[in-house]
Amino acid sequence: MLTAEIIFNYVWLHFCSLYPEAKKLRVDYGSAQNGNVIIPAKGLTFFEKNLPFPEAICWQKWDDQNVPILFQTELTEAISEAGQIVTINADIIAGAFYFLSGWQEIHAKERDRFGRFPYKASLQFQHNFVAVPIVNYYFDILRTALEKGYDISLRNSQNQFATFLSHDVDRLESAWKVEGLRQLKKGNLLQIPKLGWQKLRGADHWHNLKTVAKTVKKLGGISTFFWLAQKGKYQNHPNADYNISESKYQQLIKFLEDEGFENAVHGSFGSSENAAQLKNEAAKINAKVSGNRFHYLCFDPEKTPQNLAQAGINYDSTLGFAEHFGFRNAYCFPFRPFDFSSLKPYPFLEVPLNLMDATLWHPNYLQIPPEKVAETIKPMLLEIKKFGGVLGLLWHNENFSELNTKNGLRAFENIMHELLQLETQFKTGAQLYHDFSKKL
Secondary structure (H helix, E strand, O other): OOOHHHHHHHHHHHHHHHOHHHHHOOEEEOOOOOOOEEEOOOOHHHHHOOOOOOOOEEEEEEOOEEEEEEOOOOOOOOEEEEOOEEEEOOOHHHHHHHHHOOHHHHHOOOOOOOOOOOHHHOHHHHHOOOOOOHHHHHHHHHHHHHHHHHOOOOOOOOOOOEEEEEEEEOOOOOHHHHHHHHHHHHOOOOHHHHHHHHHHOOOOOOOOHHHHHHHHHHOOOOEEEEEOOOEOEEOOEEOEOOOOOOHHHHHHHHHHHHOOOEEEEOOOOOHHHOHHHHHHHHHHOOOOOOEEOOHHHOOOOOOHHHHHHHOOOOEEOOOOOOOOOOOOOOOOOOEOOEEOOOOEEOOOEEOOOOEEHHHHHOOOOOOOOHHHHHHHHHHHHHHHHHOOOEEEEEOOHHHHOOOOOOOHHHHHHHHHHHHHHOOOEEOOHHHHHHHHHOOO
């Protein structure tokens, strides 16, 4: 049974990972007053009903942003003071728990054809705040209250905007037919024999990971490659078009490692519900594998976390909406998902995925012109920079092709230039795990 203590401890763990000096301070959450900061537990009863969405919600302006306040219909001011006692008048603890724990995904039954929790079923979609890291605003309210109540200045230990750039290696050997067909439809007949000749020479146009690595380095970045270790189809869904055990792919893995890039596993269809399968796929990569992202972002909130823990994965980076960029768990830092069976955090870290290339131009998704991509996502980037957070960015290797119909390479370069102007630093998933696992 969820209690105020369990909910508070889970949220407090994440708050203190950003503000470690707060560990010595006291917050009274739904209990008798012993400290200088009080938060009434207004949302606690919500979790007894197993409903997916709050029955009440209101809005509060904080740091020039309209922030949704869950579990209440009105709020005059976020913080009130009476002498040395500071009261937070919104239950930001229950609100933060709601988002970080993935409560809505567990209790909402909507799923798409890949078994995923769809964006249109989310509270973020209902109230249009997917591109705002709401939990970070809750934490900023809590930081302000603690500073007022204890006359202290709390320093954010994570104040440098970071980018976790990654590439899901789904296809390395299919450009000759996929891009060949595109060029045929466009009337670019001269490109077709060129693609065919590349394939015959054993260097398909999408067999381009060295080019990807060179491009990323030239633009000032470093990245993580998620390898799909299962070839062929699974229940009519495509896995890899290559066999990772072949020497030419093993040599690529070694090359990337020598160049300072990270290799990780891209769990195939079915592996999100099968720990042994995921562990076996990670072993096929023959590298020091720390992280995972599931193919097609498949993630069952009730089964997948257990399998990640059993497979010994250090971090996962699956949790993002395929249909829209933004914050699926309303937070712009790595966090530990919540285990509702043990009522404790899971041992692995979740590094959120905020933006995927396919989201921008898939016919069922946003369809943003390449020249508009950078300006469209900039407000989200500024939100992350405001809190010194982490951007999770996925760009597939085939979208580094200059033949890509949607000019994926140009869009990627525009995003990278925007990130450099915002003075981001690039980190691999393994580096982020090293940084945050010591604090969480």
